[in-house]
Amino acid sequence: MHQYLNSNRILTALILLVFISGCTSKQEQEDSRPNILFIMSDDHAYQAISAYSDYLIQTPNIDRIAKEGMRFTNACVTNSICAPSRATILTGKHTHINGKIDNLSAFDTTQVTFPQLFQAAGYETAMFGKLHFGNNPKGVDDFMILPGQGDYLNPDFITPEGDTTIMGYVTDIITDLTLNWLKEKRNPEKPFLMMYLHKAPHRNWWPRGDKFQKYAKMTFPEPETLFDDYENRGTAAKTAEMNILKHMKYNSDSKVRHETTDRMGEVKPVVPGNQTWGYKTYARMNDAQKAQYDAVLDSISDYFEANWPTMTDEEKIKWKYQRYMQDYLACIESVDDNVGRVLDYLDESGLAENTIVVYTSDQGFYLGEHGWFDKRFIYNESFKTPLLIRWPNKIQPGITNEEMVQNLDFAQTFLEAANISAPDDMQGESLMPLLTGKDSLWTRDAVYYHFYEYPSVHMVKRHYGIVTKEFKLVHFYYDVDEWELYDRQKDPMEMQNVIDDPAYQDVVTDLKEQLKALRLKYKDSPELDARFIQEARNRQVKK
Structure with a gap:
């Protein structure tokens, strides 16, 4: 009997050991799973x-x-x-x-x-x-x-x-x-x-005050395509409302004080919309915070008032570009x-x-x-x-x-x-x-893209497309029916739409077939396009 009890104790101990070992192994496995730090900025x-x-x-x-x-x-x-x-x-x-x-x-x-x-x-x-x-x-x-x-x-x-x-x-x-x-x-x-x-x-x-002061003194190189006229592209590029000269707002974007533009009267080009919405950030500041910005804001406004009326369009876009980069990059720092x-x-x-x-x-x-x-x-x-x-x-x-x-x-x-x-x-x-x-x-060699927010802010037309390492095929729709093709290797700045170039017709045919397959794979369709368009129109009617 004593021997039987000892055997039971040994068996129980072994079972507990296995159980504890299993738990420890499971815990170690869980503890070894990686942490994940997902850092995302906005519009970087x-x-x-x-x-x-x-x-x-x-x-x-x-x-x-x-x-x-x-x-x-x-x-x-x-x-x-x-x-x-x-x-x-x-x-x-x-x-x-x-x-x-x-x-x-x-x-x-x-x-x-x-x-x-x-x-x-x-x-x-x-x-x-x-x-x-x-x-x-x-x-x-x-x-x-x-x-x-x-x-x-x-x-x-x-x-x-x-x-x-x-x-x-x-x-x-x-x-x-x-x-x-x-x-x-x-x-x-x-x-x-x-x-x-x-x-x-x-x-x-809006940069932090010290960065605002630092970057306002800096000058940045201009991109090669700053003065793109969209000659070799379709309607969408020509009609989008995101041009630095025409659509970037003097007050909320370039930080010209609205008192300055009020004194100047009608400033050309006229930018639609509320010029002062961006200054709500300034309105949130206390006096000590405002003191970090005021000298630079005054210098921006003084320069604008003294020079804007006589500047050429080329000079204006260059100035607005520098103001844009100064603030944007200061935020990045x-x-x-x-x-x-x-x-x-x-x-x-x-x-x-x-x-x-x-x-x-x-x-x-x-x-x-x-x-x-x-x-x-x-x-x-x-x-x-x-x-x-x-x-x-x-x-x-x-x-x-x-x-x-x-x-x-x-x-x-x-x-x-x-x-x-x-x-x-x-x-x-x-x-x-x-x-x-x-x-x-x-195994993936192509990705699918679809943009919907039109008509709306910036007026970028609805479009979907397929992109590979070599090419980009795009279909703009809704109030247009236009296709664009870009050779990503030969034309990395995407200045030449080659959709009608005879040398690319086999590429167009192949990519259109691949695009159909991708829309099917991801469960997108012309019927969904029509539904979303109608829903957007219904929202406009309710407004």
């Missing part, structure tokens, strides 16, 4: 990151991610406008599927977002900064988000406990909140998903400084070794190319977006990748990295083969 052009091009600005901290990881040169978006891009990132679906085709349409709240999946899988999740739609992000344990576009100075935030206002500069504040969560609030026993989302450098480009603060903390705390760091933007942006600002087009500067990913011991440092990847792919990439199953209805492709050196497993 790849041309304004020195890892891509250093002719405008140096961004040493953002560049660290590229030097220690992978830089994608053909990363792009499915729909180049803020809220739709964010909806695509969160859902891993094209905007015609998730409902957020433009900034006005409703997001389908039944859609599953990837933070929800991370939360369900045991990750701790947080979001700080600009979401741009919805006041209660799903799948997020802790958040402080800007309402709508948010403000650069003394911004309001939506939190789980209610609204609050924080004094200071928004880029610094979002970083402070992020660092505070990483240092003080997160559960160190759990892996984390942190979405660190900057407002900057979204229009209307603050983003870069603050990204550096977060990267430094990851290094100092030891978190860097098991944290995937992603830097991207919700889309690209025109920095004077083709005489434009803003985005929306399938043309390169708005279509392409920066994408830098660092993952120690997984991604070889300093690698450049040229494959056609999209913001559509982020969700599935993060899920696979964390060993979480992705829903079957997600439409992207995980970038894991590219990140881990298994490029032969990557």
Whole structure:
């Protein structure tokens, strides 16, 4: 009997040992799952990151991610406008599927977002900064988000406990909140998903006071296509309302005081719309903050009043371009400084070794190319977006990748990295083969794009298209029926529409067939186009 009891005890002990060992193994497996730090700015052009091009600005901290990881040169978006891009990132679906085709349409709240999946899988999740739609992000344990576009100075935030206002500069504040969560609030026993989302450098480009003073003294090189006349392109490029000379506002964009333009009377060219809306940022400042801006604002206004009436159109666009770059790039410098603060903390705390760091933007942006600002087009500067990913011991440092990847792919990439199953209805492709050196497993050679917000701000016509490494085929529709083709290798600035060139007719035929297949693959169709057009018209009638 005694021997039997001893045998039972031994058996029980062995079972407990196996159980504990299994639990420990499971816990170790969970603990080894990577953290994910997703950094996204708003309207950050790849041309304004020195890892891509250093002719405008140096961004040493953002560049660290590229030097220690992978830089994608053909990363792009499915729909180049803020809220739709964010909806695509969160859902891993094209905007015609998730409902957020433009900034006005409703997001389908039944859609599953990837933070929800991370939360369900045991990750701790947080979001700080600009979401741009919805006041209660799903799948997020802790958040402080800007309402709508948010403000650069003394911004309001939506939190789980209610609204609050924080004094200071928004880029610094979002970083402070992020660092505070990483240092003080997160559960160190759990892996984390942190979405660190900057407002900057979204229009209307209010830098921090010291950066405003610094950059107002600087002069920047002009893009080769600043004076593009769109001669070799179709109606869409000719009629878009995003020209620096004609459509950039003197007061809210160029920071001329409205008292100055009021004194001057009618200033040519007349820019429609409220000239003073951008000065609401200035109105939010206290006296000490205003003192950092007043001298530069006075000098801008004085120069404008003294010189504008006698300047040629060429001189005017050059002046407005410099004002644009001074403010835009000053905002970028603050983003870069603050990204550096977060990267430094990851290094100092030891978190860097098991944290995937992603830097991207919700889309690209025109920095004077083709005489434009803003985005929306399938043309390169708005279509392409920066994408830098660092993952120690997984991604070889300093690698450049040229494959056609999209913001559509982020969700599935993060899920696979964390060993979480992705829903079957997600439409992207995980970038894991590219990140881990298994490029032969990557099969995509073309991406699909569709822009819907027309007629609306900037008047960029509705269009969809297919883009490969070699070519870009675009169909503009709604009130036109025009096709454009660009040879991306021979014409990287996209100045020559070769749709009617006999030498390209085989290319046109082939790409149109591929485009039909992509629309079918992603469940887009002429019927959906017609439905969305009717819905937009119904909204106009209600107004």
